[in-house]
């Protein structure tokens with residue numbers, strides 16, 4: 001066990017210490033404010049304070065973790081151990097790694113006044129990670145690796161057990177079918193917008209619907225023994241960007257039922273549900289009825305995240321995990337971390353039981369936002385996977401059935417997915 005001395009403790013400090021020690025290091029930890037207990041302790045000791053203590057590894061504290069409000073912070077990045085850091089303090093480690101990790105993982109800056117884009121999303125350009133050029137790194141995991149090395153050098157027992165690298169694949173099913181099972185308005189509208197023989201042949205049952213890739217995916221997943229999570233958009237009416245096949249359509253509920261038997265599934269809450277939690281509940285209930293099980297996983301359609309409302313709504317409706325933590329405009333580590341963590345609600349200043357599963361790579365970002373070719377997109381995926389493995393993290397990626405369709409704009413993208421799922425990073 002590691003003992004941490006601090007003159008005053010807080011929920012924030014307890015939260016980040018639990019994350020770093022229990023979840024990254026898999027090591028027991030205790031915080032004490034008792035100097036006599038700290039002095040008498042024979043194991044690995046860390047002093048987290050503005051003043052060092054004898055015979056203890058010293059991490060100089062800033063004030064962030066001892067505050068309970070949300071207020072703009074001075075972030076001055078500097079070069080540190082071949083990477084970057086902020087909250088510099090005069091101490092053994094060189095900066096306040098607890099406060100800096102807390103600031104990034106809680107998305108502290110997203111609670112401060114900020115710009116949103118047309119989709120109501122926080123713009124990544126404002127983030128500390130983007131502005132200081134470390135959005136492509138799970139920098140918290142990198143800091144933790146250095147911390148582990150330095151703690152191991154203290155000559156005391158420290159049982160750092162790295163997590164196993166695990167790639168996690170996930171799908172958002174926004175449009176389960178391209179042409180079939182749509183409403184009459186959508187079908188007629190579609191013909192006017194984009195008249196095509198392909199559409200006609202699909203509707204006449206002479207060709208497979210291009211987005212109907214589920215059997216192909218299932219074979220692939222069985223062959224490689226992987227279990228992606230499928231998130232279903234089941235808005236009960238089509239409105240704006242909620243263009244899903246309605247869950248009342250037989251083909252849609254059959255598809256969901258089939259997947260619920262084999263895969264982990266989750267709700268992809270519609271845009272309508274963001275401003276109306278009755279709609280969120282109704283969508284959850286529809287999915288639960290089809291899946292015949294409680295639905296505990298969620299990922300927001302268009303990754304709409306409003307702090308703290310979105311997660312509070314999920315908790316209120318008994319969701320246990322959210323997979324929305326990533327940007328819809330660029331690939332990278334939005335929370336600067338490559339593994340799941342519990343959500344800390346900054347407004348209530350408390351840790352919660354909602355598990356956040358951050359993703360760092362999405363097919364649509366690579367294609368629409370970063371304008372990558374398929375080869376470049378695969379290279380980008382591999383780079384992220386390699387970084388995640390180097391830090392013993394988890395690589396979560398987000399895909400869409402449209403991209404697997406081999407249709408139109410997406411011709412060939414199924415090969416990117418095939419190669420991503422078989423990629424094994426070499427250290």
Ligand SMILES: [Zn+2]
Pocket residue numbers: 172173174233268300301302
């Ligand atoms: Zn979506």
